[in-house]
Amino acid sequence: MSYSIKKKLIVLGLSSIVATSLPIAMADILPAVDPSTIFHTTTNPEGTQLLIKNLWGSINKPYPTNAWFGDVALYDDQVQRTTKGSFPISVYPYVINALKNASNQDLGLGVGYSTQRELLNDQSWLSHIQPVINFLAADANNNPIVLNETIASPQNATPSLSVTLSWTAGDTKMVAPIVRGSPYTTVFYSNAKPMIKSTYVMELDGGKDGLSLKRHTITINDGPYKQTWILYSQVETSFKRLSDLRTLVSTSNMSNNVWIRVALQSDVMDDKVLGAHVESGDTSGALDKSARVIPLSGQVITTHSANDADAEIVNFKYDVIADDQDPSTPLLMTTLPHQTEILFQNKKSLVQSVAPGLQYRTMKGSATGVTLSVVNDGASKSASLGMRETLPAVALQDTTSLSDAQVKAIQSALRDDLNLKNPDGSSKVLNYKQWAKDAYYGGKELARAGRLVVIADQIQDTTNRDALLDSMKKYLTTYWIGVNASSNQCVLVYDTTFGGVIEDGKNCPDFGNYTYNDHHFHYGYFIYGLGVIAKFDPTWLKTNVPGQTYTPQQWTETLIRDYANPNINDPYLPRLRMQDDFDGHSWAEGLWATGDGKNQESISESVNAYYGLAVYGQAINNSDLETWGRFLLAREIRAAHHYWQLPKGSDDYSYKTKDGTEVGYQKDHLSMTLVWNGKAEDITFFGANPEYRYGIIMMPFTQISKVFLTKPWIDQFYSAKLKPLIPTLSDTSSWKWVNAKGAIFGATTAADQNQLWNMAAQSDAATYDDGDSKANTLYVMASAMSQPTPPPKDCNAPLISKPDADADVSKPIVLNWTKPTGATVTQYEIWNWNQSARISSVDGNTYRFPDASSIGNQGPFGYSMYSICGDEKSKTPVNVTVNRDQVSTLTYTIMVATVDKNTIVTTPAGKKDPSGNYVITPQLNSNVTITSNPSMPNQRTCTFKIGDDGHAQIPATSGCTGLVYVYDQAHKQHYLNLPSNF
Numbered sequence: 001m002s003y004s005i006k007k008k009l010i011v012l013g014l015s016s017i018v019a020t021s022l023p024i025a026m027a028d029i030l031p032a033v034d035p036s037t038i039f040h041t042t043t044n045p046e047g048t049q050l051l052i053k054n055l056w057g058s059i060n061k062p063y064p065t066n067a068w069f070g071d072v073a074l075y076d077d078q079v080q081r082t083t084k085g086s087f088p089i090s091v092y093p094y095v096i097n098a099l100k101n102a103s104n105q106d107l108g109l110g111v112g113y114s115t116q117r118e119l120l121n122d123q124s125w126l127s128h129i130q131p132v133i134n135f136l137a138a139d140a141n142n143n144p145i146v147l148n149e150t151i152a153s154p155q156n157a158t159p160s161l162s163v164t165l166s167w168t169a170g171d172t173k174m175v176a177p178i179v180r181g182s183p184y185t186t187v188f189y190s191n192a193k194p195m196i197k198s199t200y201v202m203e204l205d206g207g208k209d210g211l212s213l214k215r216h217t218i219t220i221n222d223g224p225y226k227q228t229w230i231l232y233s234q235v236e237t238s239f240k241r242l243s244d245l246r247t248l249v250s251t252s253n254m255s256n257n258v259w260i261r262v263a264l265q266s267d268v269m270d271d272k273v274l275g276a277h278v279e280s281g282d283t284s285g286a287l288d289k290s291a292r293v294i295p296l297s298g299q300v301i302t303t304h305s306a307n308d309a310d311a312e313i314v315n316f317k318y319d320v321i322a323d324d325q326d327p328s329t330p331l332l333m334t335t336l337p338h339q340t341e342i343l344f345q346n347k348k349s350l351v352q353s354v355a356p357g358l359q360y361r362t363m364k365g366s367a368t369g370v371t372l373s374v375v376n377d378g379a380s381k382s383a384s385l386g387m388r389e390t391l392p393a394v395a396l397q398d399t400t401s402l403s404d405a406q407v408k409a410i411q412s413a414l415r416d417d418l419n420l421k422n423p424d425g426s427s428k429v430l431n432y433k434q435w436a437k438d439a440y441y442g443g444k445e446l447a448r449a450g451r452l453v454v455i456a457d458q459i460q461d462t463t464n465r466d467a468l469l470d471s472m473k474k475y476l477t478t479y480w481i482g483v484n485a486s487s488n489q490c491v492l493v494y495d496t497t498f499g500g501v502i503e504d505g506k507n508c509p510d511f512g513n514y515t516y517n518d519h520h521f522h523y524g525y526f527i528y529g530l531g532v533i534a535k536f537d538p539t540w541l542k543t544n545v546p547g548q549t550y551t552p553q554q555w556t557e558t559l560i561r562d563y564a565n566p567n568i569n570d571p572y573l574p575r576l577r578m579q580d581d582f583d584g585h586s587w588a589e590g591l592w593a594t595g596d597g598k599n600q601e602s603i604s605e606s607v608n609a610y611y612g613l614a615v616y617g618q619a620i621n622n623s624d625l626e627t628w629g630r631f632l633l634a635r636e637i638r639a640a641h642h643y644w645q646l647p648k649g650s651d652d653y654s655y656k657t658k659d660g661t662e663v664g665y666q667k668d669h670l671s672m673t674l675v676w677n678g679k680a681e682d683i684t685f686f687g688a689n690p691e692y693r694y695g696i697i698m699m700p701f702t703q704i705s706k707v708f709l710t711k712p713w714i715d716q717f718y719s720a721k722l723k724p725l726i727p728t729l730s731d732t733s734s735w736k737w738v739n740a741k742g743a744i745f746g747a748t749t750a751a752d753q754n755q756l757w758n759m760a761a762q763s764d765a766a767t768y769d770d771g772d773s774k775a776n777t778l779y780v781m782a783s784a785m786s787q788p789t790p791p792p793k794d795c796n797a798p799l800i801s802k803p804d805a806d807a808d809v810s811k812p813i814v815l816n817w818t819k820p821t822g823a824t825v826t827q828y829e830i831w832n833w834n835q836s837a838r839i840s841s842v843d844g845n846t847y848r849f850p851d852a853s854s855i856g857n858q859g860p861f862g863y864s865m866y867s868i869c870g871d872e873k874s875k876t877p878v879n880v881t882v883n884r885d886q887v888s889t890l891t892y893t894i895m896v897a898t899v900d901k902n903t904i905v906t907t908p909a910g911k912k913d914p915s916g917n918y919v920i921t922p923q924l925n926s927n928v929t930i931t932s933n934p935s936m937p938n939q940r941t942c943t944f945k946i947g948d949d950g951h952a953q954i955p956a957t958s959g960c961t962g963l964v965y966v967y968d969q970a971h972k973q974h975y976l977n978l979p980s981n982f
Contacts, residue, residue, distance in 0.1 A: 062499025161298025284357025443525030444771025516590025524609025597677020718746025
């Protein structure tokens with residue numbers, strides 16, 4: 001859908017988009033069609049058993065099944081289902097939990113903090129934070145009152161930013177607005193006597209109990225904790241410390257909605273194992289200044305402007321209680337690393353300043369203080385935190401031009417893929433009847449076919465492109481769109497209990513799909529495949545399914561609404577089931593309580609889900625849906641760059657010792673595999689092998705991989721992890737080819753790139769995963785490898801040798817020659833007897849070696865070679881100075897050459913150069929015959945064939961003994977090295 005207006009405002013927590021004065025409903029992007037008109041329905045009896053329905057209060061269908069706060073409203077033990085909602089969850093910077101007594105009755109709210117981390121088995125970065133300060137209500141005998149807990153989401157609030165927990169018993173009430181990022185934890189009391197309880201000994205106000213104040217100090221120096229907390233109260237309040245030294249009780253009841261709140265002022269950690277000393281908290285006085293400004297709820301608002309088309313402005317708008325003594329007092333919040341780097345200020349985002357003196361260490365690095373201006377909205381007061389998210393460009397096809405040799409190699413690989421056979425002799429890739437019938441593996445096979453469609457189109461293989469498209473459409477129509485449960489054991493159905501599209505099959509390998517695990521992984525593959533169909537056959541998408549009243553497009557967009565719905569007022573499916581606005585990434589875990597909060601393993605499959613959404617929106621010409629997909633994609637990638645990809649110098653999962661040494665997880669790791677709300681681990685759910693751990697955070701590989709696998713991380717990851725790993729993996733392991741594709745983005749030398757290319761080109765298509773292919777592997781590699789600029793054909797230059805007779809090693813070697821008429825040579829090859837290196841010039845006069853490693857023991861095959869010529873700027877002789885520490889003192893040959901197809905350029909007058917290497921220009925798929933020099937004794941001939949892909953196998957015949965052939969794919973050069981007796 002397109003609009004003539006220049007600017008629109010997307011209110012994610014509301015039901016509409018505001019475009020100047022013209023309201024545009026969110027439903028215009030994805031209409032809220034009733035899923036029961038498209039899918040069969042279920043009440044999801046297995047999933048329903050996990051829900052503690054009475055705890056959800058005002059939150060009901062459609063349930064935010066994957067929300068960060070889910071553990072509060074799910075059974076801790078989901079088999080026996082007796083212990084409810086007591087696991088801690090992170091709200092940044094603190095951890096909270098719902099307190100229970102020994103009889104599993106509700107008591108109140110716990111809050112805790114600790115800088116302490118544990119590095120377990122060199123693979124898990126753990127935070128053993130438990131509640132330290134507990135809010136309860138006391139009876140007349142100073143015992144905790146048993147209450148009834150509920151969860152609510154205030155009107156217009158976005159649950160990913162805030163929820164409200166309430167505890168009631170008759171007229172007694174406690175209400176806690178849980179707003180993520182707040183450095184305060186606030187509880188409103190009505191007809192109750194506040195009680196603060198801890199597992200540890202607390203000292204109140206320096207040992208002076210009974211002071212009636214609005215600001216109290218609580219000191220804990222017990223067990224692992226050395227902490228100071230500040231307790232603020234709306235009215236002057238006095239507390240009494242009980243004899244257990246761990247309980248503080250107010251000396252009077254609070255009347256109607258009187259608040260008290262706590263904030264951590266300081267935490268001192270001395271890790272004796274790691275040797276780190278870390279202090280967290282407030283050194284600026286910011287906590288005291290903003291103590292009376294209270295956030296009640298949060299709402300996400302994004303703005304997209306035609307004047308800034310490649311960015312989205314994101315505002316976290318907080319409803320607040322302003323300071324009753326000074327209305328100009330700012331709201332104090334904290335931001336995580338992925339938020340801090342994109343803070344933005346405009347008239348909607350009133351960020352006053354960043355408060356670096358307020359720092360807390362969280363499981364996602366440092367939470368940094370930020371102050372926000374409070375504005376009067378009339379009936380309410382609010383403050384906004386703004387961020388500018390840059391949106392990546394998306395496309396189905398790569399824009400990199402492919403060489404003829406690369407195209408032929410990819411064509412050959414595509415034939416290999418399509419020739420894979422099922423047991424019945426049919427094509428494994430084309431016979432859709434043999435594709436998997438569950439949402440994950442079936443989605444991967446659909447996406448594989450879609451990727452091959454894209455590749456076939458780019459290499460102009462329309463026959464196979466159309467055959468693949470036909471298989472995709474038949475697969476969807478036969479097994480998924482409009483299917484009856486009896487015809488597919490893993491049929492998708494609409495869950496009327498929770499509000500979602502789930503698999504309904506008892507024998508499905510669904511990875512917990514029915515409990516809302518991994519929906520974006522599963523459906524993201526489908527959406528990518530459907531985006532491919534939409535690009536090449538838009539009519540099919542809009543034509544009614546045979547025998548049905550709905551179209552494939554309506555089916556598709558219901559799947560999108562299940563995992564990436566923009567509309568909070570959709571009555572059937574929740575807004576953004578998977579992606580968390582505050583964490584900036586998705587949670588793959590659904591209706592399961594774990595003790596460590598939600599988790600996500602395959603960040604790359606999550607990226608694929610939003611990339612698929614964006615290219616689908618692009619394919620159907622819905623610019624708003626495309627922008628929505630690009631926005632979700634941008635957030636997921638940003639979070640990945642912080643919390644899964646860990647380049648050297650980042651410290652989200654590590655400490656610094658007193659002398660500045662990095663210790664902790666990131667000292668020896670460059671990646672994280674499994675990120676939880678409360679911990680992070682370098683391990684998968686299916687094993688700890690490095691090929692699993694590395695591959696699962698890079699796959700699948702599409703056009704967006706170039707943006708996702710960012711530098712400098714991928715270069716470091718390749719050198720330290722992937723390069724040594726790949727040679728150890730069996731050629732029959734599908735994980736080898738997954739990791740090889742990731743490696744190509746970090747392989748910066750032509751030699752490394754060629755090695756990966758050659759390995760993949762010689763691979764067996766049958767060894768690839770069902771969601772992967774040999775053709776895609778070569779296509780990804782070709783697009784990632786640098787493409788040289790072809791030189792003009794009129795820049796041949798003479799071959800000149802100069803003996804190095806100067807024995808003084810303190811002096812440089814000076815090489816002199818005159819540039820050829822009509823050309824300026826910008827790159828030269830410098831040879832000694834068995835080694836070479838390229839020197840380059842920007843101005844045509846000054847030439848330097850790239851680095852000392854250019855001359856090595858590998859000879860010319862260790863360093864790819866080509867020459868580039870351009871227009872002449874000056875006809876004066878050129879002096880080249882070569883430092884002796886870069887080149888050994890031997891005779892050098894300066895070789896200036898073109899790569900004209902019909903010219904062998906390494907030897908003048910038919911003579912070999914000292915290295916014995918020739919650049920040849922054979923025709924692909926043809927024979928090459930080499931005959932020894934007539935003056936040599938024992939004449940011999942070697943004939944071998946150059947394949948379509950430029951590679952060749954030298955025969956093991958006597959005539960070919962000692963001959964070496966190398967094809968430099970990156971630079972399209974063919975080299976021969978001949979033995980001395982040839």
